[in-house]
Amino acid sequence: MLEIKNVSKSFGDKKILDNVSHSFPMGKITVILGPSGGGKTTLLRCISGLESFDKGQLLLGGEDLTNKSHQANSGKIGVVFQDFQLFPHLNVLENIILAPTMVLKKSKEEATEKARSMLGLLGLSDKEEAYPFELSGGQKQRVAIARALAMEPRVLCYDEPTSALDPGLSGDVAEVILNLKSPNVTQIVVTHDPIFAEKIADKTIRVEPIK
Numbered sequence: 383m384l385e386i387k388n389v390s391k392s393f394g395d396k397k398i399l400d401n402v403s404h405s406f407p408m409g410k411i412t413v414i415l416g417p418s419g420g421g422k423t424t425l426l427r428c429i430s431g432l433e434s435f436d437k438g439q440l441l442l443g444g445e446d447l448t449n450k451s452h453q454a455n456s457g458k459i460g461v462v463f464q465d466f467q468l469f470p471h472l473n474v475l476e477n478i479i480l481a482p483t484m485v486l487k488k489s490k491e492e493a494t495e496k497a498r499s500m501l502g503l504l505g506l507s508d509k510e511e512a513y514p515f516e517l518s519g520g521q522k523q524r525v526a527i528a529r530a531l532a533m534e535p536r537v538l539c540y541d542e543p544t545s546a547l548d549p550g551l552s553g554d555v556a557e558v559i560l561n562l563k564s565p566n567v568t569q570i571v572v573t574h575d576p577i578f579a580e581k582i583a584d585k586t587i588r589v590e591p592i593k
């Protein structure tokens with residue numbers, strides 16, 4: 383179980399999260415809904431350690447990860463960014479094995495083998511030498527998912543995974559996320575898309591703007 387307890391976060395004097403508590407059951411998909419500007423991305427960034435929070439706790443399976451940086455919890459909580467953030471000068475395989483070799487200190491051979499199996503799983507086996515500019519939006523996103531999975535995260539967060547894609551692809555993204563469902567991976571998905579949310583959610587939470 384991933385838990386946030388009484389988390390508050392302000393930017394300057396603007397409070398974005400006020401004493402927010404939620405639990406994210408292991409192996410399940412939790413969808414975060416709420417209006418624009420409500421703090422959904424901020425909440426994901428706090429969970430993943432990309433942003434620190436002012437008050438409260440973040441617990442993963444009882445382990446206190448409160449305000450541990452993304453670097454420090456790397457491998458435990460992964461993020462698939464809305465704009466994918468692939469490294470443009472690296473090909474698909476290089477994008478995926480970079481962090482496992484640099485951060486987890488895996489051998490290139492081991493990281494490559496794992497990357498290839500994930501690319502197979504995600505239907506991208508023929509793209510390992512392609513550069514990001516040669517990929518479609520949906521393909522870039524699957525590479526971003528493979529890259530996050532390469533760190534063997536226990537929690538994988540997605541910020542609006544359908545928003546940068548053609549609307550017709552939202553069913554494919556749902557399928558990828560549902561296929562990744564396993565007891566070992568807790569998935570947290572921010573979305574505005576109610577049909578997509580309905581397809582994937584085991585649990586839904588709302589993040590509302592502070593009045």
Ligand SMILES: Nc1ncnc2c1ncn2[C@@H]1O[C@H](COP(=O)(O)OP(=O)(O)OP(=O)(O)O)[C@@H](O)[C@H]1O
Nearest residue numbers: 393394398416417418419420421422423424425589
């Ligand atoms: N780094 C930052 N510095 C200052 N203010 C910020 C920062 N990041 C976010 N905010 C503010 O925090 C509020 C919540 O932003 P956030 O991006 O979390 O909303 P959101 O729910 O993800 O919205 P959307 O659905 O449009 O993506 C907004 O008012 C935003 O302007």
Ligand SMILES: [Mg+2]
Nearest residue numbers: 422423424541
């Ligand atoms: Mg957002």
